[in-house]
Amino acid sequence: MSTGDEHPIPKVALVGHPNVGKTTLFNQLTGERRKVGNYAGVTVEKISATIYTPHGHQMELVDLPGTYSLTPSSPDERVTRDVLLGDLDGEESPQLVISVVDASSLERHLPLTLQLIELGLPVIVALNQVDRAEAKGLRLNPQVLTDELGVPVVACQATSGKGIVQLKQALRFPLPPASERRWKGNAAVEHAIADLTKQLESQGLERPEAHALQLLGESDYRTQAQPHLSRVAQAAALDVAADLIKQNHNPEEEISALRSQTIRRAISAAAHEMGDEGETFSDKIDRVALHPIGGWTLFAAIMFAIFWSIFRFAEVPMGWVEAGVGFIKDKVGGMLPEGDLNSLLTDGIIEGVGAVVIFLPQILLLFFLIGLLEGSGYMARATFLMDRVMARVGLSGKSFLPLLSGYACAIPGVMATRSISSNKQRLLTILVLPWQSCTARLPVYAILIPLLIPSILGQTTMMFFIYFLGTGTALLVAWLLSKRIGIGEAAPHFLLELPPYRLPDFGYVFRHVIDRGLAFLKKAGSLILGIVIILWALGTYPKAPEGESQFDHSAMGCIGNFLEPVVKPLGWDARLGTATLASFAAREVFVSQVAVSFAIEEDEDDEEAFRDQIRSAIKTSEKPDGSPAYPPLVVLSVLIFYIYALQCLPTTAVVQRETKSWKWALAQLAGMSIFAYLAAFIVYQGGTFLGF
Amino acid sequence: MAFTTELERDSALNLSQAAVGCEFQVKQLDGPGCKQLREIGFCEEMRVRKVSNGRNLVCAMCGTRLALSRELAEQVLVTAV
Ligand SMILES: Nc1nc2c(ncn2[C@@H]2O[C@H](COP(=O)(O)OP(=O)(O)O)[C@@H](O)[C@H]2O)c(=O)[nH]1
Numbered sequence: 001m002s003t004g005d006e007h008p009i010p011k012v013a014l015v016g017h018p019n020v021g022k023t024t025l026f027n028q029l030t031g032e033r034r035k036v037g038n039y040a041g042v043t044v045e046k047i048s049a050t051i052y053t054p055h056g057h058q059m060e061l062v063d064l065p066g067t068y069s070l071t072p073s074s075p076d077e078r079v080t081r082d083v084l085l086g087d088l089d090g091e092e093s094p095q096l097v098i099s100v101v102d103a104s105s106l107e108r109h110l111p112l113t114l115q116l117i118e119l120g121l122p123v124i125v126a127l128n129q130v131d132r133a134e135a136k137g138l139r140l141n142p143q144v145l146t147d148e149l150g151v152p153v154v155a156c157q158a159t160s161g162k163g164i165v166q167l168k169q170a171l172r173f174p175l176p177p178a179s180e181r182r183w184k185g186n187a188a189v190e191h192a193i194a195d196l197t198k199q200l201e202s203q204g205l206e207r208p209e210a211h212a213l214q215l216l217g218e219s220d221y222r223t224q225a226q227p228h229l230s231r232v233a234q235a236a237a238l239d240v241a242a243d244l245i246k247q248n249h250n251p252e253e254e255i256s257a258l259r260s261q262t263i264r265r266a267i268s269a270a271a272h273e274m275g276d277e278g279e280t281f282s283d284k285i286d287r288v289a290l291h292p293i294g295g296w297t298l299f300a301a302i303m304f305a306i307f308w309s310i311f312r313f314a315e316v317p318m319g320w321v322e323a324g325v326g327f328i329k330d331k332v333g334g335m336l337p338e339g340d341l342n343s344l345l346t347d348g349i350i351e352g353v354g355a356v357v358i359f360l361p362q363i364l365l366l367f368f369l370i371g372l373l374e375g376s377g378y379m380a381r382a383t384f385l386m387d388r389v390m391a392r393v394g395l396s397g398k399s400f401l402p403l404l405s406g407y408a409c410a411i412p413g414v415m416a417t418r419s420i421s422s423n424k425q426r427l428l429t430i431l432v433l434p435w436q437s438c439t440a441r442l443p444v445y446a447i448l449i450p451l452l453i454p455s456i457l458g459q460t461t462m463m464f465f466i467y468f469l470g471t472g473t474a475l476l477v478a479w480l481l482s483k484r485i486g487i488g489e490a491a492p493h494f495l496l497e498l499p500p501y502r503l504p505d506f507g508y509v510f511r512h513v514i515d516r517g518l519a520f521l522k523k524a525g526s527l528i529l530g531i532v533i534i535l536w537a538l539g540t541y542p543k544a545p546e547g548e549s550q551f552d553h554s555a556m557g558c559i560g561n562f563l564e565p566v567v568k569p570l571g572w573d574a575r576l577g578t579a580t581l582a583s584f585a586a587r588e589v590f591v592s593q594v595a596v597s598f599a600i601e602e603d604e605d606d607e608e609a610f611r612d613q614i615r616s617a618i619k620t621s622e623k624p625d626g627s628p629a630y631p632p633l634v635v636l637s638v639l640i641f642y643i644y645a646l647q648c649l650p651t652t653a654v655v656q657r658e659t660k661s662w663k664w665a666l667a668q669l670a671g672m673s674i675f676a677y678l679a680a681f682i683v684y685q686g687g688t689f690l691g692f
Numbered sequence: 693m694a695f696t697t698e699l700e701r702d703s704a705l706n707l708s709q710a711a712v713g714c715e716f717q718v719k720q721l722d723g724p725g726c727k728q729l730r731e732i733g734f735c736e737e738m739r740v741r742k743v744s745n746g747r748n749l750v751c752a753m754c755g756t757r758l759a760l761s762r763e764l765a766e767q768v769l770v771t772a773v
Contacts, residue, residue: 105754105755264735380759388748397748495729496759496760
């Protein structure tokens with residue numbers, strides 16, 4: 001039910017297919033002043049802004065998630081439908097809808113417009129991308145379309161701002177009245193609609209006819225439990241639909257055929273085609289990009305370039321972050337007297353948070369590159385190619401983008417799975433995604449790998465192998481799980497629009513990257529900060545007497561002794577045990593934890609010297625009997641553990657939010673940890689057995 | 693029904709069998725993937741051109757390119773134009 005109908009500021013919603021230009025239009029209308037929030041109870045972003053009509057009236061403009069129809073196949077699309085029907089808690093339904101359509105492909109876009117009109121809301125059609133329609137030789141007459149659809153139609157081109165003024169003028173007060181439904185069915189269908197509408201009305205449901213059409217036009221909506229729709233309403237719809245079916249009518253098909261007819265009539269009146277377009281520029285590129293050999297070569301080259309630049313280009317800004325952290329630490333340390341407070345601020349907080357923020361450049365760069373791939377249209381081709389590989393292991397081509405994002409950070413990766421329409425494939429993608437080697441693992445690898453292999457070439461190869469191992473395991477496990485979950489026969493069919501290639505909209509890409517960056521900093525600023533403080537306290541108290549090892553004396557040391565029997569089969573001691581336990585909150589913590597346990601002070605200016613110190617401490621540590629405490633086999637066992645373990649609380653929290661299930665989130669955490677333990681166990685015990 | 697004559701029905705083929713590079717008219721959508729196809733914009737009478745073949749094939753309609761699985765393509769009945 002909607003609440004707050006007395007809200008004085010009218011709400012206007014932008015609705016349209018993905019990629020139709022909604023965001024661009026939104027920015028044109030609002031001058032890029034947008035507010036990003038969340039819809040209650042779901043993790044879908046709510047983007048809104050205040051705008052003023054040419055007469056100075058205030059309105060709230062909301063950009064609803066892109067959707068192909070009001071029949072949702074993903075959580076984003078469900079939000080759009082529920083908001084429009086007034087079924088989302090805390091969200092009143094809009095007073096006016098701007099239906100954004102692609103002028104160059106009206107047959108595909110107008111069905112949604114018709115559905116919007118049927119909701120009984122006032123609708124304005126923004127006929128976007130008229131430039132592309134004209135380039136295709138399509139002449140459109142907005143006036144004729146206005147008459148056909150019964151709602152105002154404004155031609156515009158969001159990228160150049162053409163038609164924006166006219167669109168704003170169409171938003172004037174009083175709002176245009178809602179239009180009538182554009183089609184009439186046969187007597188039986190009309191009777192059913194009227195009957196159901198009356199029943200829903202008497203049940204007190206808002207927008208009874210809109211709900212009735214939605215219920216009759218979509219069998220899933222009446223059969224599957226809907227959080228915002230009562231069982232009684234669904235039961236009424238089931239009865240009416242069953243009646244129709246008994247009379248040999250199929251409500252879904254007839255309603256969708258009626259809509260198609262209406263649209264064909266409107267288009268043939270309003271559009272004049274000027275000949276077939278033939279092969280376009282995009283088709284020419286696609287002849288290479290989708291080619292079985294050429295396509296894969298191009299794909300491999302692009303992936304290589306991405307990884308190369310993440311490791312090469314990000315070094316420079318990472319140096320800046322490092323220097324900045326060192327500088328702040330220096331300043332703060334210098335201002336306070338020596339003591340616990342100083343140590344908490346410098347060694348605890350600044351150090352710990354700094355160790356996380358250091359990855360910001362790599363994350364931003366990877367998201368920027370992914371943004372370019374999406375904005376240019378190539379991502380759809382990559383999805384197309386990868387579908388062959390993904391389908392083999394029970395995933396879909398649409399799992400590719402989330403898995404790729406997983407190399408930066410599992411969290412946005414998990415959120416990106418929302419575009420996967422099959423719930424099972426989405427779950428499967430989420431479950432294996434944290435095995436993609438994320439940037440947070442890099443500092444751990446940076447410490448450990450040089451201990452195993454001295455040569456740079458060998459280290460690079462090892463790094464490559466680690467990425468390969470992570471992804472390989474993810475795909476293998478997906479394949480095993482897909483049989484358990486029962487994907488296979490039931491896998492939905494691959495259907496994907498390949499948008500034309502174009503120059504990415506850099507403003508849009510940058511905004512996206514900045515949003516991601518801020519989200520990441522927020523995580524570093526809250527969760528990691530808290531963990532760092534706790535770890536610092538556990539390592540600092542109780543204080544050791546002068547001359548004795550602080551680690552052995554501290555609470556952390558006690559926990560370590562307790563843990564020792566558990567990690568002994570992996571070849572680890574208390575120190576590694578506590579460092580690993582601490583990094584279950586966030587794996588980045590490993591480095592500072594090891595450093596603290598060896599009482600190594602970080603050198604402000606030189607991160608590499610700091611790493612060298614940790615490495616030499618690890619190398620020279622000895623057991624009481626004089627043998628090395630951390631021989632290469634132990635280092636390898638730690639490495640293997642970090643490749644496989646899910647050590648990131650924020651990921652578990654996001655998985656819970658996205659799957660709406662603690663069961664899956666915790667099962668994933670437990671499953672991956674056990675897997676990591678067993679893998680490290682096998683490596684260590686096997687290695688020992690073989691005499692390493 | 694979209695077929696007007698028996699002859700037309702006999703000459704219909706599905707999009708998966710259709711030849712690359714040729715233009716077709718959609719006659720009927722038939723099968724479990726119907727809803728999915730209609731949503732993305734397939735409908736009777738629409739013109740499509742097949743761009744490429746494969747496990748997922750590509751076709752052009754209304755100026756956009758769509759990639760769809762062979763199973764889905766088999767549910768789209770077309771006639772040559
Ligand atoms: N040629 C052309 N491109 C447009 C127009 N409007 C938007 N675009 C482009 O379409 C792409 C998708 O736009 P976006 O606003 O992100 O779409 P959204 O997914 O609906 O939010 C962007 O690359 C825009 O630059 C238009 O009127 N003409």
